[in-house]
Amino acid sequence: MITKRIIPCLDVRDGRVVKGINFEGLRDVDSPVALADYYSRCGADELVFYDITASSDGRRIFTEILKETAKKVFIPLTVGGGISTVGDFDRVLKSGADKVSVNSGAIRNPKLIPEAARIYGNQCVVLSVDVKRVGNEFRVFAKGGREDTGIEALSWIKNGVESGAGEIVLNSIDTDGVKQGFDLEMLEAVTEIVDVPVIASGGAGSIADFITLFKTLPKVDAGLAASIFHFGEVKISDLKEEMKRAGIPVRILD
Amino acid sequence: MTAIVDYGVGNLFSLISSFSALGIPAEAVCDPAMIRSADRLILPGVGAFEDAAKKLRESGLSEVLKEEAAKGKPILGICLGMQLLFEKSFEYGEHEGLGLIPGKVTAMRNRVPDSLKIPAMGWNALHFVKESPLFRYVKENDCVYFVHSYSAVDCASDTIAVVEYGEEITAAVGRGNVYGCQFHPEKSGTVGLSILRAFSEL
Numbered sequence: 001m002i003t004k005r006i007i008p009c010l011d012v013r014d015g016r017v018v019k020g021i022n023f024e025g026l027r028d029v030d031s032p033v034a035l036a037d038y039y040s041r042c043g044a045d046e047l048v049f050y051d052i053t054a055s056s057d058g059r060r061i062f063t064e065i066l067k068e069t070a071k072k073v074f075i076p077l078t079v080g081g082g083i084s085t086v087g088d089f090d091r092v093l094k095s096g097a098d099k100v101s102v103n104s105g106a107i108r109n110p111k112l113i114p115e116a117a118r119i120y121g122n123q124c125v126v127l128s129v130d131v132k133r134v135g136n137e138f139r140v141f142a143k144g145g146r147e148d149t150g151i152e153a154l155s156w157i158k159n160g161v162e163s164g165a166g167e168i169v170l171n172s173i174d175t176d177g178v179k180q181g182f183d184l185e186m187l188e189a190v191t192e193i194v195d196v197p198v199i200a201s202g203g204a205g206s207i208a209d210f211i212t213l214f215k216t217l218p219k220v221d222a223g224l225a226a227s228i229f230h231f232g233e234v235k236i237s238d239l240k241e242e243m244k245r246a247g248i249p250v251r252i253l254d
Numbered sequence: 255m256t257a258i259v260d261y262g263v264g265n266l267f268s269l270i271s272s273f274s275a276l277g278i279p280a281e282a283v284c285d286p287a288m289i290r291s292a293d294r295l296i297l298p299g300v301g302a303f304e305d306a307a308k309k310l311r312e313s314g315l316s317e318v319l320k321e322e323a324a325k326g327k328p329i330l331g332i333c334l335g336m337q338l339l340f341e342k343s344f345e346y347g348e349h350e351g352l353g354l355i356p357g358k359v360t361a362m363r364n365r366v367p368d369s370l371k372i373p374a375m376g377w378n379a380l381h382f383v384k385e386s387p388l389f390r391y392v393k394e395n396d397c398v399y400f401v402h403s404y405s406a407v408d409c410a411s412d413t414i415a416v417v418e419y420g421e422e423i424t425a426a427v428g429r430g431n432v433y434g435c436q437f438h439p440e441k442s443g444t445v446g447l448s449i450l451r452a453f454s455e456l
Contacts, residue, residue, distance in 0.1 A: 002376040003397060074447060123373050166375075
């Protein structure tokens with residue numbers, strides 16, 4: 001059986017890994033290449049690199065770092081941040097990415113997902129969505145979670161999959177950085193409406209939060225987190241041993 | 255030298271990097287003369303079967319690959335590259351492959367329960383059904399990385415490893431000097447690299 005994936009996420013700016021708490025107040029963590037290599041050796045099943053650079057110079061540095069990483073780390077790499085055109089897909093795929101995650105770019109350009117899926121295949125296109133509760137609906141937020149787009153999230157995600165996204169990363173802004181567990185209610189709503197892999201993001205604070213995630217929602221395929229891995233609060237090898245003990249299908253390294 | 259056959263399908267960055275990390279000379283080549291002079295061949299591939307098979311045929315590389323296989327040169331097909339080794343694929347119609355391994359490629363959707371997601375994407379544990387030099391550094395239950403919606407069937411006599419996904423799915427085949435992996439060794443961590451190393455020692 002295909003195992004549940006554990007995915008550390010590296011936010012990269014100016015060639016360094018940073019992690020925001022509720023997307024604000026960035027702290028420097030480490031070199032992306034060294035951290036990616038470390039995670040791969042600890043048993044990470046995949047890595048997500050987010051480019052949070054605004055400048056073209058920063059983008060060039062990011063692309064170089066991606067290449068350096070892909071020369072050393074042989075697990076799947078998903079790249080996101082600043083992906084607005086098919087040309088951006090081309091740039092990161094040629095630099096070693098296996099999947100490309102689109103977020104605001106898909107909001108600005110509705111043709112981005114279908115065009116990229118046609119050229120590179122659905123399995124290559126990941127739709128990443130930042131979602132927050134507004135009133136009694138789930139709402140899509142843009143610009144790193146700062147701007148309410150007014151778009152209802154479930155229909156946006158369903159539409160994204162129908163137009164070619166092969167995987168969903170669901171970031172709950174409501175639980176992000178709070179470390180009280182994943183947003184099970186929001187995740188369940190999404191797994192009910194799509195049949196592509198769903199990656200849970202936002203809210204993991206402990207090993208128990210991952211166990212609860214996979215035990216409660218067997219349709220969730222992967223758990224993503226950043227700071228709890230970067231700061232060593234959760235060790236991936238310990239997490240995976242606990243998952244195995246809990247009877248969750250997991251890949252264990254020797 | 256290991257030649258990674260470059261026929262315009264997919265991204266060779268990780269494959270080239272894998273060999274380079276192993277310290278094994280390998281390069282992406284499209285020139286038939288270089289393919290003929292290589293010690294062993296890797297046939298990569300992602301995307302649609304029909305398009306890839308057409309590119310191999312039109313570039314004349316199909317014939318070169320068949321000739322080299324007949325001479326006994328080790329060949330490893332990866333992902334779509336493995337599927338191309340078979341006689342036929344039923345991906346959007348019916349298309350002819352290289353026919354180096356008897357069997358055909360069909361949609362998993364019609365074979366596995368609806369509750370399982372297609373494409374099958376992620377890590378799955380290898381179960382060996384036959385001894386093979388390709389897996390000399392790999393253990394039963396070691397995990398490798400898959401992304402696929404189609405898989406090979408009617409090839410039991412050449413199957414060397416399977417994975418479980420609703421049913422037994424063909425994960426790797428070996429027939430004489432011709433090998434195929436449905437998974438991506440270049441994305442399967444140290445387990446994957448050790449499979450590439452074993453192939454390089456054939």
